[in-house]
Amino acid sequence: MKGHVFVIGLGLIGGSLALCIKKEHPEATLVGYDLNEKQCKLGKMLGVVDEIADSIESGAVHADLIVIATPVKEVERLIELLCDLPLKEKVIITDAGSTKTEIVKKAACLKEKGYTFIGGHPMAGSHKSGVTAAKPILFENAFYLLTPEPDTKQEAVETLQLWLKGTKAKFLKVLPSEHDYLTGVISHFPHVIAASLVHQAEKTSQTQNLVTRLAAGGFRDITRIASSNPTMWRDISLHNKNVLLTLLNEWKEEMESISQMLIEENEEALYQYFYQAKKFRDEMPIKEKGAIPAFYDLFVDIPDYPGVVSEITGYLAQENISLTNIRIRETREGIYGALVISFQTEEDREKAESCIKRFTNFETSIGL
Template identity: 65%
Template sequence: MNGRVFVIGLGLIGGSLALGIKDKHPQSYVIGYDVSEHNVKLGKMLGVIDEKAESIMAGAIHADLIIIATPVKETEIIINMLAEMPLKKGVIVTDVGSTKGKIVQKAQILLDKGVTFIGGHPMAGSHKSGVLAAKELLFENAFYLLTPVQDTKEEEINSLKSWLEGTKAKFLIVTSNEHDLLTGVISHMPHIVATSLVHQADHTSKKNDLVTRLAAGGFRDITRIASSSPAMWRDILLHNKEVLLQLLNDWQHEMDKVISLIKEENASELFEYFQHAKNVRDELPQNQKGAIPAFYDLYVDVPDYPGVISEITGYLAKEKISITNIRIIETREELNGILVISFQTDEDRLRAQQCIASYSNYGTTIEK
């Protein structure tokens, strides 16, 4: 396909979509706009976009595809702006927001003007942000949910899929309400729970400072997602209010059940509660991307002596394997330490495991 693609918002998601389009459709021309002039300059320098737009109108009026890659509150504002512009006949407008109900409802003003709007949500991300972290295969094997309204033409949906084919994502068609329920359960609720656990630990640490010291290990890992953008999650929760209020009510009932089992000292039911969760969790798919970015950690048993970290990273550097984070869980005199190295992809983690094994006799573990 060829034509003009206008990407509004040159962050990780918008930049990665632009790269995927440019790779699959080299004849296309990608224009970018961002409130940050720095992001726009970086995008142009890195080849993420071909040209910068001086304004949303300048980029939108001649575009064949418009991708709104901004936080959900800004997406609503931009939809209002687009509805007042003389957009090109046949243009397709889509977004990437993690909530869809209110956005699709707002997009009715575009549909009423004969402009095709198809809501979208690529369900993958990264622990890095910004256009510098953008990569064309960020969404490879990830689910990409599309939420067209009922009377959207099949050829329009297929056209959008063709534009986005370079992402190598798995497209699923769902209603906006179905989308918000699904993401509420598997993405929004876990973020709320993780954030609440951090708050609980913080409150307790005021009485016992050992909490903070002990939370440096597994607790910090299981609450990683609480480090996400507060502004983004504020808007997501307000956008998905009805779904989340019901889910939180269900969660209260679930916790009431646990409280009751503990009070009654019901050992068999408690065992079954954990056993059932273990069985369900162990059956979840392992080799595909989901709504929450996966953490590709490699645990390395290393002796506690000066220079061991630079030794390990030196091995990885020789093989040109990039890491995203590195930390030590535990080191004590005359005992092994546990070095935790994080990677962007599972492929990088497996390569690192093989690399370390070839250069040393340090044990490595991948937790499932």
């Protein structure tokens, strides 16, 4: 497809979307804009975009597709700005925010002027940020939720999907309210719970000095998402507050139910509680990408002798396998291995597992 694509926000998501569009539609012109001048320069230098707009106004008025890849609060402000501009008649505007109801409401002003807004949410991410982390395979096989309104022309939805074809994502169309409830359950609410667990551990650490040290194992892993950007999660929580409040009330009832089982020492009820949780969790798709970015960890059960870690990293280097993080866990109860190596992709993890098995007799696991 030919045309001008304007990407506002040259971070991980905006940069990756630009790369996908550029790869699939080489005749299109990719124009980028970011408040961070450094991100703009890097985006142009790395070939993520072809041009950098001097302002949002100058980039938007010539665009056939406008992609807003900024935090949700900023999306609202940018929609207001776009409403006052003389955009192309057939322009399509979309976003990549994690909430949809409030954003779609805000976009009513675009609709009144005859422009098409289709909410979007690519459910993929990374533990790195910025345009330098952008990659065209980020969304491959991930779910990409679109929230067109009932009166949105099907032709416009199909055009947007055609522009985004290079993501190789799985497109799903849902209502904005449905989107917010679904992402609330499997993304926003878990972030709140992870943060609360960390807060509880922090309070306990004031009287129990060993908490911090012991939490370096599995506890640190299950609360990883609590390390996410606090500004972003403040805005998401406020945008999706009604869903979160509903889920928090349901959570209170859930905790009351468990409390009662413990008070009554109801062994069968407790067994069934944990059994049903395990059963449902084990039936979840392993290969699917969900709302929370996957952690491609490889657990290696290593013996304790000098140089064992450098030995393993040396084997990986020989095979040109890149890793993103490596750490040793002191607490070994209920874990898969003492050494944890993190990778950017599942493919890298599989290569690493094969490499380690080929050169050593150490047991490995991906910790499903």
